[in-house]
Amino acid sequence: MKQITAIIKPFKLEEVREALAECGVTGLTVTEVKGFGRQKGHTELYRGAEYVVDFLPKIKLEVVVNTDDVDRCLDAIIKAAHTGKIGDGKIFVTAVEKVVRIRTGELDNNAV
Numbered sequence: 001m002k003q004i005t006a007i008i009k010p011f012k013l014e015e016v017r018e019a020l021a022e023c024g025v026t027g028l029t030v031t032e033v034k035g036f037g038r039q040k041g042h043t044e045l046y047r048g049a050e051y052v053v054d055f056l057p058k059i060k061l062e063v064v065v066n067t068d069d070v071d072r073c074l075d076a077i078i079k080a081a082h083t084g085k086i087g088d089g090k091i092f093v094t095a096v097e098k099v100v101r102i103r104t105g106e107l108d109n110n111a112v
């Protein structure tokens with residue numbers, strides 16, 4: 001099993017969720033986060049004063065899938081989250097050693 005962690009623009013969340021649902025993903029975790037990459041924030045004007053916004057709002061999406069489904073899910077996320085502009089995000093894939101469903105005690109693939 002693999003965990004896919006995607007950092008995306010907030011307004012792309014619904015599109016990505018729908019794309020993952022079409023891939024058979026039944027559950028995911030979403031966290032509102034702030035950060036920056038190459039874009040390094042930007043300046044904004046507020047009440048006549050200019051200030052630097054170092055950390056931009058992003059969405060961190062986490063999902064655990066069977067290893068066979070990783071490429072299909074990655075393609076779905078990339079297509080749904082892509083705008084072609086700086087700050088589209090990043091995707092990380094890591095190995096998952098064990099999964100336990102707390103309620104039933106089910107393990108690994110049965111728990112996903």
